[in-house]
Amino acid sequence: MTKSDIWVSFLVVTIIALIIIPLPSVLLDILIVINLTLAMNVLLITLFTKSVLEFSSFPTLLLFTTMYKLGLNLASTRLILTDGSAGQVISAFANVVTGSNYIVGIILFIIIMIVQLAVVTNGTGRVAEVAARFTLDAMPGKQMAIDSDLNSGLIDEKTARRKREDLQREADFYGSMDGASKFVKGDAIASILIVLINLIGGPIIFTVNGSLSITQALSQFGKLSIGDGLVSAIPSLLISIATGVIVTRSDNEQSFGSTLSADLLRNPQLFRIIAVILLVLSVVSGFPFIPFASIGIALFFISSLIEKGATKTLLKQKEKAQKLELEKKKSSHQVKQSVSSFQVDPLAIEIGYGLISLVDSSVDNSLMDRIVSIRQQIAKELGILIGPVRIKDNLYLESNEYSIKVRGNEVTKGKVYPDKFMIIAQGNDKFPFQGIKTKDPTFHLDALWIDARDKEKAELQNYTIIEPLTVIATHLKDIITKHATELLGRQEVKKLLEGIKEQSGVVIDELIPDIMRLGEVQKVLQNLLAEQIPINDLTVILETLADYGNITKDTEVLTEYVRQALKRTIAAKYAGESQLINIVTIHPRVEEMVAQNIQKTPTGSYPILKSEAVNQILRAVGKVQQELVMKNTNFVILASPKIRLVFRKLISMNYPDIAVLSLNEIPNEVKIQTVGSIDF
Structure with missing residues (x-):
């Protein structure tokens, strides 16, 4: 048990104690300020959270904050009904908000409760319910996407396991939020009832015992009741807003502020249109000039700042691309001329200018990182070692086009859009999105490239979302699998045999060159790969060839013997x-x-x-x-x-x-x- 567990247990027991033990007004003031601080802290955390999984304890926290606030309500009600006062914080809220007229305070309290119940809480509960249903419906498709990435070598087993766990945690979170949002609604209703109890019970008690007249009692307890209600309503409203923020968050690995600024400041032309409308209204008779004109001028200024920022970003991207191109040319001039410098590469990818950003090694999860994973996956699945894949730009390709070459010859082409996502068709239904129609290059299924803003909608409708890098990587793995026989030369076979020399040296020495030549062993391995039979059990393959190599030299017959052994x-x-x-x-x-x-x-x-x-x-x-x-x-x-x-x-x-x-x-x-x- 950690110190955090001990402190949390202590705090939970303390919350229960608030309901039973009478509190002095000074301690109540401190606990009320802590409640307000906690509510503001929770709201700020939700604004800076990039994913709901970063705040997975939020549903449980809602329960404890609700119980804590209700405990404070009981403590303050006890003081109000027994002493006719409830500390300085409640009195301060009552005097500042209501002034000399507690009726105003009652109206303000009612407005806050209406906003919390009818707007924030009701909407949050509905969003949580829908999110829970769509998350559960989308789980099979997301799990299939994870399995597909694992099978294609884009992720390893550890990453796949973590993604499955995150997917389960996300489903658990939204399922919990569907019920936890009811805490917030119940809390608001309880606050209204407690205010009514204080407003009715206080005057009755103090007028019956003769301490106050009915007018004095209504004035005093009206202020105290509204002060107590506002002290609890404001933190409750903050928690309600935090609940709404976290259930409406898009899981795009960005904070709310970053997402909001990117969405609102994307198009400066909209600011200018609004500015023109405001300036026109400022000169219309009857409308105040200064508010409309000042805001209109400010919007013109903001739009110019946005355009300057966008221009600077575009220039930086072009400079980066040009710098990368110059470095490539410089390095190519420095390479000494040799026979190997003009030989074709066993495997190469050529890309258009628009795809250069996908190759940036300074960015996590670049195309080069994916290729490393694919090579490892191919080695595991087929048992062959694929050499480095050469990536180079080709000015003759379209901006978003790529070409895969085997032994210098183009075997396939494809097109991807770095700023979009591919979705695969479901049956014969038409796509409910605007985008660029295409065919999945690996499985030849109808597909559509959609904008990033439609990604969440597509996920909610159970479409499989494929990133541009995943499209290229999956296509490359498919080509390697189909052309494995061409990629397995004598040099690669020699490396394989050297790799198992320590554990299978005896059979290698017996087989090569006395029984079979290296080229004949290569031919048998190619025959196996032609039908996608893995050759990662080289010891059994070599022993079978040693057993039957003296009987026949026919590589096809030897391949059939090896297949029987495998x-x-x-x-x-x-x-x-x-x-x-x-x-x-x-x-x-x-x-x-x-x-x-x-x-x-x-x-x-x-x-x-x-x-x-x-x-x-x-x-x-x-x-x-x-x-x-x-x-x-x-x-x-x-x-x-x-x-x-x-x-x-x-x-x-x-x-x-x-x-x-x-x-x-x-x-x-x-x-x-x-x-x-x-x-x-």
């Missing part, structure tokens, strides 16, 4: 936690047709079938795929070991994402379920 890895890729693989079988007649028409060439085995037979097989595969996609069923095609590779080559051009396995590649402990058959 059957648990392969099965786990398609079975998952359910330990069940949905399979589509091939009719024996079709298998026999393919098996009888296999031709062996120096570059591998290929099916030699008539075009009509090929079309019939492809149509049958397409029909099965369409039926199973409609049922949202993942599947693999199960073929005999003899034709597995050939059948895969047959359908790979039309259906590159459909896996073809043989029965030898499925362990006994994994269950299979037939969901279709290929026949014609």
